[in-house]
Amino acid sequence: KQEVTQIPAALSVPEGENLVLNCSFTDSAIYNLQWFRQDPGKGLTSLLLIQSSQREQTSGRLNASLDKSSGRSTLYIAASQPGDSATYLCAVRDNYGQNFVFGPGTRLSVLP
Amino acid sequence: EAGVAQSPRYKIIEKRQSVAFWCNPISGHATLYWYQQILGQGPKLLIQFQNNGVVDDSQLPKDRFSAERLKGVDSTLKIQPAKLEDSAVYLCASSLVMGVRRTEAFFGQGTRLTVV
Numbered sequence: 001k002q003e004v005t006q007i008p009a010a011l012s013v014p015e016g017e018n019l020v021l022n023c024s025f026t027d028s029a030i031y032n033l034q035w036f037r038q039d040p041g042k043g044l045t046s047l048l049l050i051q052s053s054q055r056e057q058t059s060g061r062l063n064a065s066l067d068k069s070s071g072r073s074t075l076y077i078a079a080s081q082p083g084d085s086a087t088y089l090c091a092v093r094d095n096y097g098q099n100f101v102f103g104p105g106t107r108l109s110v111l112p
Numbered sequence: 113e114a115g116v117a118q119s120p121r122y123k124i125i126e127k128r129q130s131v132a133f134w135c136n137p138i139s140g141h142a143t144l145y146w147y148q149q150i151l152g153q154g155p156k157l158l159i160q161f162q163n164n165g166v167v168d169d170s171q172l173p174k175d176r177f178s179a180e181r182l183k184g185v186d187s188t189l190k191i192q193p194a195k196l197e198d199s200a201v202y203l204c205a206s207s208l209v210m211g212v213r214r215t216e217a218f219f220g221q222g223t224r225l226t227v228v
Contacts, residue, residue, distance in 0.1 A: 004154070034216060043116075043203060044155075044219040089154055093215070098143065099168055100205075100217055102154030 002027045002094055006103035013080055014111050021075040021106045023090035028068050031093045035064050035075050038087045038105070047088075048075070080110045114138065116220035118204050124226045130192035133223045137185070137206030143167075145217070146179055146189050147203040155203055161187065162209065194227045201225070 003026045013019055023033070032051045036044040048057045048064040050073070056065040063076040073090055087107045091100040117136040125131050137144050143162050147155035158177065160168040163184035172179070176195070181187040191198055201222040207215050 032215065036219075041224070043118075043221040044205075046216050046218060049216045091154075091217070093217075098162075098209075099157050099160055100145070102147075102156070104152075104154045 002030075002092060002101045004090060004092055004101050004103035006088075006090060006106050008106060009104065010107040010109075012109040012111065015080060015082060017080050017110075018076070018078050019080055019108075021077070021088050021108070023073040023075070023103055025071045025073075025092045025101075027094060028071050029095050030068060031095050031098075033064075033066055033073050033090060033092050034100070035062075035073075036089045036091065038089060040086075044089065077108075080108075082110045082112045084108060085110050116204055116206055116218055118202075118220035118223055120223055121221060122224050122226075124228060125194055127196055127227050128193040130190065131194055131225060132191075133189045133202050133204075133225075135187045135189070135204030135220060137187070137204070138218055140208070141206035141218075142184070142209045143207045144181055144187050145205040145207075146187070147205065149201045149203055149222070151200070158189070158202075191225075194225075196227050199225055199227045 005024045007022045034049045035047040050066045061078040066073045087105040089105045091102045146158040149155040158172045159179045161181040179189045203222045205217045205219045207217045
């Protein structure tokens with residue numbers, strides 16, 4: 001059974017810092033991995049999608065990497081801004097049931 | 113392109129009452145998911161449809177939860193009777209089927225259910 005963990009659970013940084021969020025999964029037989037952002041009381045917004053054959057994806061100040069063999073993904077946020085404050089969730093889609101399995105999320109606070 | 117639509121946004125009911133949630137996925141998305149998100153946790157899959165067939169409902173509490181996707185488009189999720197521990201956000205998502213290059217999941221705004 002796939003299990004996804006995220007470290008740290010919460011993070012508070014001053015504006016302008018570069019930061020890294022970590023995601024680990026137990027079964028490397030994944031189809032893809034997706035990073036989401038969730039603002040309080042809102043749904044999930046897709047940030048980046050990495051197919052299993054890819055090593056990284058970039059969008060603006062965000063860069064996500066994938067090391068499938070070690071069961072890890074990182075989300076790098078450059079030059080953080082207060083507007084980046086949210087919960088960041090990673091989810092993996094396996095090759096078997098098409099289901100997305102989510103991690104518990106990292107709650108990020110960027111202080112002005 | 114319109115996103116995933118869900119209604120209602122909020123619902124407060126008493127325990128033992130029934131409630132229903134509605135979801136309209138992105139046009140052309142054959143796969144539809146219902147997730148339950150308890151405060152402070154990641155979403156947990158309740159049921160997954162492909163077209164109007166159930167792919168995975170292994171984590172759906174079938175004694176009280178039911179879901180249907182008639183005609184392979186809209187879906188409804190029902191809870192009857194509700195318990196206090198059902199208080200959560202219910203998220204609907206849709207995606208293209210596997211085998212298509214980009215199978216991102218797109219989520220609706222969710223329905224926040226409070227059972228008192």
